[in-house]
Amino acid sequence: MWVFSMSHQHRLLLVSRSFQQPALVSQFASYHVTAARLNPEDSSSRIKPVVKRGRKVSDGWQDRERPFQQRQWKNESTVLQKPSQRMGDDRRVSSELRKLCLEDFPSERERPVRQKSTVDSKSEDFEVVFGISPCLLALTQGRRKARKLFVKDGEASHRASVLKVCEEAHKSGVQVHRVSKRDLDKMCEGRVHQGVCLQASPLRFLTEKNTDSAANIKHNTPPLWLILEGIQDPMNLGAILRSSYFLGVDRVASSLHNSCPLSPVVSKASSGVMEAMGVYGYKNLEEMLKSKATQGWEVVGTVGADAGESEVPVTKCSDFKMTKPTLLLMGGEGEGLSKDLLSLCHTLLTIPPGRDLFPGVESLNVSVAAGILLHSLMFSRRSKR
Template sequence: MQPIWAPCVSVASVTSSAGLAFAVEAMQAFKFSTWKERRLWSACSCSGVFWAARCFSSKQKHLPARFGSPGQGGDEGNRQQHDSHQTRTSEQVNPESPPPPRSCKPPKDSRPPGWKYKKSPGPAASSREEFRNLREDDFSKLRRRRSQKSSSVQRTQGSEILFGIGPCSIAFSQAKRNFFQLFVKSSSSGLRPVMEEFVQQAKARGASVHYVRREVLDTLCKDEVHQGVCLEASPLGLKSIEETEVPACQDPQQIWLVLEQIQDPMNLGTLLRCAYFLGVDQVVMSRSNSCPLTPVVSKASAGAMEILDVYSTDDIPRFLKAKIEACWEVVGTVSKSEVEGNIPVVDCLDFQWEKPTVLVLGNEASGLSPGTRSLCHKMLTIPPGIALHPGLDSLNVSVATGILLHSILRQKAKQHNAISP
């Protein structure tokens, strides 16, 4: 005899089996729809709007709003995508619904005329634009890295790069340096005569010659004006005035230029050029807090640094005291607004050059130090041509030096012209 609860068990088992089957079918449909959604996203993001539209139009499916034609987007596009997703899911869950007919051509309303030639402003287009910008940035950096890599050259340890026609030409003629390599700008029209002369001089001194691009020269001289030539050579150092025997001169009209803490290489180069042109006998620099003799200084001096013997001292006051004991006159410089103290101030046009003189120039910003100023016998000043503004009452140190040296040394020229018949 069958128990009373047996029908209940059989009914429950049938019900649970049907529910399980329905759940399995629903899970499979969900997985299938998710897989199709991933295919949709991959097709649209990787191949672009054109291929995604072509793929879906061939299968009679509508493209989501975010990949569709212009004007679709926002909440409306999201609702259409959600509705199409539910429609595909219901089609997969309901096995009784007939499969959609396949056709090679999409409906006329889904493909407007000229759709192939219209660009979609969707996210795929913006992604391509961002990728294009990123690609161009990366390629420009790559070109710069390649340029830097190709422009790197092997250099001798401790050497420096002279640049410019004037410094290189005078450096070859003076032969104070050791020369290692000459870099000349390559040209399809041939070398200029001055460059051919550089090549001959470099080969005569055992230096190797390289014909390079302009970018290589720019890198060697750190984007300075090289005029198509760079020369690798040993550096020029300062000679100690205490350790060097300076040749004595019996001429009472001698003038030495003393530079205290000149730090700008352009100013130093201009000072050396003025000193050479106007006929200064010797140039002495303070060793500390001063600009060294660099290729920039040589370029600013137009090569005068290669000719002059520039000396240095660690103690300018001690050097000036030694000159005072040797009956030299120490002359400093001051502007009109800085006139103070018991030291007499003389107009540079009224200065009488009667014995050997040391002209002392100070730092561009602070001028002469108090210790150096106290040792000066006179202070020279340059009279301005107009009433000056309080914020602009002085000259650049190199310009002022040129004026002062010319006003002093012209006296020697006048005496020479008076003596000569």
């Protein structure tokens, strides 16, 4: 009985060494158990080495099982072969399994040859616009001089939105290049490009020379201009432009000093609105405000809920009624409007909070506050009409 146990343990040890091939464990285990039961008297003795065709095989069971192992691994390795090696064996593997295999081994994919074209980093007259909407509007609005369009290589290039951008590029005579995702990431410094980047000339702030006088009387309603002072975060500026365009603001103007430029980041944050809606720039906002005030425009500033005492009357935005041409002033993220501009305001608007506020969160993000105030003023203008 003791001899049988030792022999059985010895054979289980052989089985444990074969765990590197998990698909064969069950076959090996069943073989040893059956052999031990049929020949218990031989279980204590080792199988003598067998010389076969000039080669020494250590164990007879390995000699008998090796062809079976080879067949098993040959069948399983078929799935992992390259497409050029499978040849006629493709019929044995489903299309879904082949697709999964190719996704697990991207180096084996059959990719079209990409055009090795990158952005000319030495050119200072061009910048990289990224994102579906910014690229599409940059191509259709014609305010930029487009140079090259870069599209992510692969299935993503067949999306309807990407094809639309490529179509507009072809219409404008802009070269289209297929590049890798890594190349696109480098072009836009790791930002979300949605598979497209456009090398084009930069956008500048507009001046009074670009003013369209007919825009102010387009709907026989008093115009509303949004005046920004010291907005430094491009994400905030982009969000403000998007809200202004959506709500129907007639003009957006910004101070040129201490403000962020009209960069591709602003364009992406605005969902491309910056490509269609011109933004005016002023070196001296005080002179412009004084000039508009003499023409009958109402200058309206904005303050937080904890503005305290002020010589200028403070009104809730919901109580203000827009009855004449209006300039709405919004200050920067940190300090708000400067004292010089606050002194020129006829009234100040505030957004009342809906609860008692903890210290440090007494105000809203400037882009959120701009959306609320613009909606309130535009609603009062429509109700007046």
